Amino acid sequence: MEGMMTQELGLLLPEIFLAASAVLGLLIGSYLPRRRQWLIHVLAALACLAGLASTVLDWLEPSTAVFEGSYSVDIATNATRAVVLVSVLFVLGLTADVRSHKRETEFVVLLLLSALGTVILAGTNDLLLLGAAYLLASVPLYALAAFAKDSPGTEAGLKFYLLGALLGVTMLFGIMLLTGLSGGTDYPTLADGIPDAPTAAAAVGVIAVIASLLFKAGAVPAQFWVPDVTQGARPPVGAIVTTIPKIGAAVALYRLVAAPLGLASLDWPLLFAVLAAATMTLGNLAAFFQSDVRRLLAYSTISQIGYLLMAVAAAGRSTLALPSLLLYLAAYAVTNLGAFAVVCALPGARTLTDYSGLRRHQPWLALGLTICLLGLVGTPPTGVFAGKLTVFTAAFDAGFVWLVVLAAVNTAASVFYYLRWIAPAMRSNPTTIEHAEPRAATTAYLAAPASVAVGILAGPILAVFQGNILIS
Amino acid sequence: MLSIIVFLPVAVAAGLLALPRLGDNAVRWTWIAASAVELVLVLGVWVGYDPAAPGYAYEVNRRWIPSVSSGYHLGVDGLSLPLVALTAVLFLACAIYSLRQTQRIRSFAALFLFLETVCLGLFVSLDLILFFVFFDLSIVGMYFVIAGWGHKGAARAALKFFLYTFVGSLALLLGFIGLYLSAEPHTFDIAQLAEQNPLAGQGVAGTLVLLALVVGLAIKTPTVPFHTWLPPAHTEAPAAGSAILAGVLLKLGTYGFVRIAMPLLPDTWRRYAWVIVIVGVLSVLYGALVALAQRDFKRMIAYTSVNHMGYIILAIGAAGLIATSNEQAHDLAVAGAVTQMVSHGLITGALFLLAGVLYERGHTYDMGSYGGLAASAPRFAGLTAIAAFASLGLPGFSGFIAEFQIFTGSLGATPVATALAFLGILISAALFLRAYQRIFLGPPRAAGGTTDLTAPETISIAPLMVLAVVLGLFPRFLLDVIEPAARTLGDLVSR
Numbered sequence: 001m002e003g004m005m006t007q008e009l010g011l012l013l014p015e016i017f018l019a020a021s022a023v024l025g026l027l028i029g030s031y032l033p034r035r036r037q038w039l040i041h042v043l044a045a046l047a048c049l050a051g052l053a054s055t056v057l058d059w060l061e062p063s064t065a066v067f068e069g070s071y072s073v074d075i076a077t078n079a080t081r082a083v084v085l086v087s088v089l090f091v092l093g094l095t096a097d098v099r100s101h102k103r104e105t106e107f108v109v110l111l112l113l114s115a116l117g118t119v120i121l122a123g124t125n126d127l128l129l130l131g132a133a134y135l136l137a138s139v140p141l142y143a144l145a146a147f148a149k150d151s152p153g154t155e156a157g158l159k160f161y162l163l164g165a166l167l168g169v170t171m172l173f174g175i176m177l178l179t180g181l182s183g184g185t186d187y188p189t190l191a192d193g194i195p196d197a198p199t200a201a202a203a204v205g206v207i208a209v210i211a212s213l214l215f216k217a218g219a220v221p222a223q224f225w226v227p228d229v230t231q232g233a234r235p236p237v238g239a240i241v242t243t244i245p246k247i248g249a250a251v252a253l254y255r256l257v258a259a260p261l262g263l264a265s266l267d268w269p270l271l272f273a274v275l276a277a278a279t280m281t282l283g284n285l286a287a288f289f290q291s292d293v294r295r296l297l298a299y300s301t302i303s304q305i306g307y308l309l310m311a312v313a314a315a316g317r318s319t320l321a322l323p324s325l326l327l328y329l330a331a332y333a334v335t336n337l338g339a340f341a342v343v344c345a346l347p348g349a350r351t352l353t354d355y356s357g358l359r360r361h362q363p364w365l366a367l368g369l370t371i372c373l374l375g376l377v378g379t380p381p382t383g384v385f386a387g388k389l390t391v392f393t394a395a396f397d398a399g400f401v402w403l404v405v406l407a408a409v410n411t412a413a414s415v416f417y418y419l420r421w422i423a424p425a426m427r428s429n430p431t432t433i434e435h436a437e438p439r440a441a442t443t444a445y446l447a448a449p450a451s452v453a454v455g456i457l458a459g460p461i462l463a464v465f466q467g468n469i470l471i472s
Numbered sequence: 473m474l475s476i477i478v479f480l481p482v483a484v485a486a487g488l489l490a491l492p493r494l495g496d497n498a499v500r501w502t503w504i505a506a507s508a509v510e511l512v513l514v515l516g517v518w519v520g521y522d523p524a525a526p527g528y529a530y531e532v533n534r535r536w537i538p539s540v541s542s543g544y545h546l547g548v549d550g551l552s553l554p555l556v557a558l559t560a561v562l563f564l565a566c567a568i569y570s571l572r573q574t575q576r577i578r579s580f581a582a583l584f585l586f587l588e589t590v591c592l593g594l595f596v597s598l599d600l601i602l603f604f605v606f607f608d609l610s611i612v613g614m615y616f617v618i619a620g621w622g623h624k625g626a627a628r629a630a631l632k633f634f635l636y637t638f639v640g641s642l643a644l645l646l647g648f649i650g651l652y653l654s655a656e657p658h659t660f661d662i663a664q665l666a667e668q669n670p671l672a673g674q675g676v677a678g679t680l681v682l683l684a685l686v687v688g689l690a691i692k693t694p695t696v697p698f699h700t701w702l703p704p705a706h707t708e709a710p711a712a713g714s715a716i717l718a719g720v721l722l723k724l725g726t727y728g729f730v731r732i733a734m735p736l737l738p739d740t741w742r743r744y745a746w747v748i749v750i751v752g753v754l755s756v757l758y759g760a761l762v763a764l765a766q767r768d769f770k771r772m773i774a775y776t777s778v779n780h781m782g783y784i785i786l787a788i789g790a791a792g793l794i795a796t797s798n799e800q801a802h803d804l805a806v807a808g809a810v811t812q813m814v815s816h817g818l819i820t821g822a823l824f825l826l827a828g829v830l831y832e833r834g835h836t837y838d839m840g841s842y843g844g845l846a847a848s849a850p851r852f853a854g855l856t857a858i859a860a861f862a863s864l865g866l867p868g869f870s871g872f873i874a875e876f877q878i879f880t881g882s883l884g885a886t887p888v889a890t891a892l893a894f895l896g897i898l899i900s901a902a903l904f905l906r907a908y909q910r911i912f913l914g915p916p917r918a919a920g921g922t923t924d925l926t927a928p929e930t931i932s933i934a935p936l937m938v939l940a941v942v943l944g945l946f947p948r949f950l951l952d953v954i955e956p957a958a959r960t961l962g963d964l965v966s967r
Contacts, residue, residue, distance in 0.1 A: 323539060379612055380605035389601065389645070390540060396649050404649070408642040415638050419631055423619060428576070462539035 008066040011058055011073045014051035014081045015119055021047030022112040029105025037104040041092055044108050048085045048092075055081045063470040069186060070126035072255075074470035079326040080122035080251050083333050087243050088115050090337040093443035094236040094344045098147075107147060110140035111240060118248030121216070125259070125471060127175045127185040127209065130252065134171060134212055137245050138164045144240060145233045156232030160225045160241075167212040167222060174208025177201060187471050190260035203266055210256070216249035218242065219305045220279040227286075230298035235347065238294050239340035242301040243333050250308050254325055257315040259471040272313035273395075273403050280306025280410045287417045291351045293343055296417060297336070300376055303414060304332050307388060307407055310395040317398035323465040324390035330461065331375075331383025331454045338372035338447030345440035349433055356424040357431030365436055366425050368448035373418040375451045378411050383454025390462065474530045474546045477513050477556075478593045481506055481563075485585035488578055496577050500570070503581040507564040510588065514560040523550055523956045528598065528663070537601070540652070541659040545598040550957025551730050551810055552595045554950060555723055558817045559595065561939065562719045563588045566712040569825050569932035573712075580621060584712070587613040591720045595727060600648040600660040603732070607644065607692075610721055611637045617713040618705060629708035636701035637691055644688030644728075650681040651736060666735045666964055678740035685733045686748070692725030695755040695785055699778045706774035707837070711828020714770065718777050719821035723813045726784045730806065734788065735964040738795075742965065745792025746886075752789050753889045755782030760899035764906075770827045770837045772907060773820065776863060779896055780816045783878050784809045786893050790882035795965040801881045802965070806958040807951060808877025814950065815870035815943060819862045822936040826856050829929055830911070839910045843917035849924040853912045855933055860904040862940045865897050870943035 009016065025040045032039060055078050063074035071077075091111060098107045117137025124130045142164065146157025179185050181202055182193020194202045215222035230238040253272075261268045283302030290296040311325035342365055349355055359366040375382035388411070396404045454461065484506040488499055521529050528547030536544045548556060566584060573580055590613055594606035611634060619630035652658050654677060655670040671678035691698040706714050734741050741748075759778030766772035787809040791802045829852060831837055846853035862869035875897065882890045925933070943950055 320540070374612060380601075380608050385605075385608075386537070389649075392645070393540060393649050393652065397653055404646060408646055409639075412635065412639040412642050415635055416631070419615075419634060423627060423631070426616065426620065459535060459537035459539065459542075462537060466539060 011061070011064060011066055012071075013054035014058075014085065015116060017047040017051040017054070018112050018116040018119070022109045022116065025105060025112065026109045029109070032105070034100055034102060034104070037100070040105045040108045041095065044112055045089060045092055047112070048089050051085045052082060055085070059464070063467075065125065065470055069188070070129050071120070071123050072125050072470040073123065075465060075467040076251050076255065076322060076326065076469045077119070077123035079330070079465055080247055081119050083247050083326075083330045084115050084119050084244060087247070087333045087337060088112070090334070090341070090443055090447060091236060091240055091244075093446075094239055094341055094440050096437050096439045097234050097236050097344065097347070103147070107144070110144050114138075114140040114144070114240070115244055118245050121248035122251035122255075124252070125187045125255070127178060127190070130209070131171060131175055133248070134168060134216065137216060137248060138168065141241055141245065144237045145229050147237060148234050152232035153234065156229040160229045163222065163225050164215065167215040170208045171212035174205045174212075177205035177208070181205065187255070187259045191471070194260055199266065206261065206268070210253065213249045213253050213256070214275070216245045217253070217305050217308075218246060218302055219309060220275060220282055220302075223279065223282070223302050226302055227295050227298040230301075231292055231295045235294065235340065235344040238298070239337055239344065242298060242340070243336050246301070246305060246308075247329050247333060250305070250312065250325065250329060253309070253312045254315050254322065255469055257312055258469055269313045269315065269317065269398065272309055273400050276306050276309035276313055277403055277406050278306075279303070279309060280407060284410050284414050284417075287414070290417070291353070293350065293352060293355070293421065296352070296421065297339055297343070300414070300417070301336060303410065304336070304376065306410070307391055308332070310400070310403055310407060311391045313400060313403070314394040314398035318394040320390055320394040320397060322467070322469060323462050324387065324394045326465040327454075327458060327462055328384070328387030328391050331387040331451065334447055334454060335372050335375040335382065335384050335451040338368065338444055338451055339376065341440050341444035341447055342369040342372065345436045345444055346433060347437065352421055352424060354432065355421065357427055357429045358425040358433055360428045360431055361433055362436050362441075365441055365444060368444040369425055370422050371448040372444075372451060373422055377415050377418050381452065381455040383451050383458070386455045386458035473513075473517065474532055474548065474596050477510065477517070478546070478589055478596060480513075481510060481585035481592075482589040485582035488582050488585070494578075496574075499578050499581050503570070503585065504564070504567045506585060507560070507567040507588070511560040511564050514557050517548065518553060518557060518953075521548065521553055521953065523953050526960075531598075536599075540601075541657065541661065542601040543599050543661060544602065545661055545663070546596045547598050548596055549960075550953045550955070551961070552727070553953055554810060554814045555595045555727055556592055558723070558814050559588065559591045559720050561936070562716060562817060562821045565821065565825070565932040565936055566715055568928050569715075569828070570712050571928040572926065575621060583613060583617055583620075584716070587617070587716060591724070594724055598662045600651065600662060600665075600732070603662070603728075604641070604645055604648060607724060608638075608641050610724060611641060614713065614717055614721060617716075618709045621710040621713065622708040624708070625704065626708040629704035633701050633705040636698075640688045640691030640698070642688075643684045643691070647681045647684030647688060650677065650684065654681070662732065662736070669736070669738060669967060671737055672739055672967070678737055679744070682733065682737050682740045682744065685728070685737070689725045689728040689733060690751065692728070693722060693781050693785070694725070694778065695751050695781060696758045696778065699755070699759070702778065703771050703774045706777075706824070707768065707771050711825055711831070714824040714827070715821040718774070718824055719817040722777060722781060723817060726781060726809070726813055729785075729788050730809065730961060734792070735961060738965045738967045741792045742795055745789045748789030748792065749786055749886050749889050752782050752784070752786030753892050755779065755785060756893045756896035757782075760896045760903070764899055764903045767839055768837045769830060769839050769907060769911065770824070772839075772903065773823045773827060776900055776903070777816070777820055779900060780812065780820070780863075782896065783875060783893065784812050786889065787812070787878040787882055790885040790890070791962075792965060793885040795962060798884060799962055799966070801884050802962045803881075803955065803958040804877050805881025805885075806961055807954045808874050808881055810954045810958070811870065811877060811947070811950065812874035815874045815940065818936045818940045818943075819859055819869070819871060822855070822859045822933050822940075823863060825929070825933050826852070826859060829925060833923065839907055841917060842911040843914045844912070845916075846912040847916060851925045851930060855925065855930075855937060856912065857908060858937045860908050862937065862944075864901045864904050868941065868944045870940045870947070872944055873947045
């Protein structure tokens with residue numbers, strides 16, 4: 001028994017590294033002088049690298065469910081770990097904003113904890129663990145949103161917290177209801193119990209759980225916090241909240257649809273198709289005439305989640321659904337962080353007009369921004385293009401042709417607002433921008449080529465992501 | 473070999489960007505040298521190409537995204553080789569023409585080299601995803617050319633161009649996904665799809681996929697009613713940009729028809745060929761009539777492009793109608809369509825470069841502001857006269873060979889439509905003669921400058937006209953390459 005426990009813990013090394021570095025970081029950070037707090041960054045980066053290494057090792061093992069089947073170490077979990085850990089590494093490159101800040105350590109620790117929460121969210125096969133992961137992924141972010149203690153940040157944090165608390169309670173209610181109906185919280189029990197339960201009651205329970213995950217993903221109908229938090233909080237925090245929690249939430253939704261809801265009498269895939277359609281359309285329409293770059297990016301991330309939900313809708317109906325979801329997540333995370341890296345590198349530029357003439361003084365930064373934004377459009381050969389291609393194919397295969405057509409129309413429409421940003425940046429008129437924050441700029445220079453590389457290497461990446469999720 | 477041809481320009485472009493200390497003159501000559509090397513390589517491919525051999529030459533087939541059976545599959549045949557050669561010629565002409573370009577020459581050269589890679593890549597792609605990648609990148613590249621180096625209204629025109637053609641490319645993508653899913657086993661490989669003919673006998677699915685493909689390609693071509701992005705894009709683009717846009721980028725659309733729409737959906741194509749014929753005739757007549765009404769020289773040439781593309785569409789539509797009944801006429805029409813692609817590229821490329829010269833001298837495209845330029849600029853007048861006559865399809869020029877084949881091939885299939893399209897030639901003759909008269913003949917007017925063509929201008933434009941004449945007098949070397957491929961296409965379409 002004890003040997004098995006150790007073995008199971010061995011499979012959870014990435015999570016353990018994250019948790020341990022968060023605790024250790026907090027302890028060490030309290031004793032470090034302010035100018036030495038950068039050591040905590042190094043600690044976090046080392047934890048991520050170690051986590052990545054052990055993820056690769058886990059990948060070679062067959063899929064296993066640990067802790068009596070409540071947590072799966074399978075392709076989806078491993079991919080989430082890899083994407084989240086790489087994202088955290090990128091985010092650590094954006095934190096010049098908090099350098100030598102008196103709460104610098106706290107920033108890093110909160111980032112690590114929310115990353116841990118999102119990984120567990122993606123891996124869990126049990127509603128109770130899902131609830132715990134939801135809280136772990138959310139609570140640190142509330143604090144991060146208000147990190148600057150300025151009024152926009154506080155407002156953002158409060159909005160974020162209120163909506164999150166509301167949906168957290170809703171989720172607990174849903175968990176309670178589903179447990180009562182099916183007699184258990186683990187997904188296999190739910191899969192057995194839900195089809196026999198009264199349809200209306202089961203539907204209410206499932207919707208309550210889904211709603212909270214949609215909140216984490218920033219999808220309709222729980223997307224209201226995304227623009228306010230992204231614009232109100234500091235730019236690195238905006239990068240975090242629009243990238244990291246979405247990864248875990250999207251995979252958690254996929255797991256939910258693929259397993260316990262697979263046999264349910266209601267047409268859940270159709271619900272997700274409608275949600276995907278609403279999310280991408282609303283995100284796009286709202287982004288059209290934004291003048292603040294962070295608000296624009298916020299709405300753009302909402303529309304991206306819409307495309308991601310297409311893969312969730314195709315869960316179980318197309319063999320391409322899971323690989324396409326994971327590929328899209330990886331591509332989206334890198335590309336979105338690249339765009340945010342440019343925003344973080346130019347803290348003075350807040351509106352689209354501020355970017356006018358960027359090419360003149362920062363030609364490489366302008367190029368990086370162009371690559372990332374065209375990537376978000378889905379221009380080949382970037383990663384998001386490969387993601388879109390496979391997600392569209394999966395949804396087409398699953399019979400949602402109307403959704404694919406709508407997604408194509410939305411993609412075309414999205415060109416408009418991304419170009420509203422690219423066009424002034426590529427002009428060479430006089431500009432107020434001269435200085436760029438070097439560390440964030442370096443991150444942008446890394447993220448932009450990485451976003452293209454994901455597309456060009458889509459073949460091997462998809463081959464690695466090929467497979468099924470494991471339900472204990 | 474093909475990989476080198478495709479990626480050499482973009483490698484040079486990366487080099488130009490990575491070496492910021494290189495002087496402007498060095499950049500210009502590197503650009504010209506790279507384009508010249510490309511042309512030599514393409515000529516090498518042409519010499520080594522055996523038209524009689526079946527299948528594709530210089531084939532490369534590597535795994536790329538095996539999960540969706542998309543490969544890095546390149547190859548040339550008689551349909552693509554002439555267009556590859558045209559691309560290399562036109563890009564070299566633009567490089568030479570841009571010797572006097574002063575504004576941000578480094579980025580300009582890099583962008584054109586990038587576009588050269590994209591266009592060549594598209595013509596040699598034998599995989600739908602690869603095709604789509606290059607198709608979309610051509611939009612991005614041209615957007616930056618128009619937005620960055622265009623005239624006053626360039627920002628708007630570039631945005632319209634991007635949005636419009638991007639919608640087209642997404643329609644195309646939907647069609648590609650439809651083809652992929654209907655094939656068993658699923659594949660994006662053009663050669664395999666052509667062999668499988670996956671949508672044979674599946675009425676509605678075939679119709680929808682063809683609709684998506686035709687809309688996507690028709691926007692790019694462009695045909696009526698999807699042509700509205702073209703005039704502003706051309707008018708606002710810099711001269712070299714217009715030449716590439718008209719000369720090469722429009723061919724991406726028409727090439728898509730003969731490479732993808734016809735062979736992959738043969739029975740659906742035959743069923744709806746009459747629609748294509750109607751669209752073609754409408755483009756011919758509408759393009760010619762609207763061109764007749766223009767006062768702006770560049771806009772007029774833009775509309776004649778719609779007219780010329782119309783002949784191609786008419787030919788491939790007619791080819792669909794008679795694919796099963798009259799093989800010979802089918803092959804003639806398709807060969808005419810491909811010849812027209814090459815011929816239009818040369819002639820219209822030259823015309824747009826000449827329009828650039830005109831703007832350089834008088835800073836306007838308005839034909840009313842010019843007059844009597846022939847007296848002060850005889851070489852300019854002479855070359856424009858040749859280009860105008862070539863464009864209206866006078867015998868002795870490549871346009872005549874192309875249009876003669878198109879009309880002969882189509883007449884049997886659709887006599888009425890062909891007769892109507894014939895009117896297009898009359899109208900374009902009228903409009904070119906009138907434009908020429910206004911600008912070059914009569915008493916000299918204020919606007920026109922007095923300087924004749926400079927050496928780079930002559931060296932870039934004259935060879936295009938020489939080629940048009942050579943093709944007009946000795947077309948065999950081109951037709952020998954095209955005709956076997958047209959026959960192969962005929963076999964595929966008549967299935």
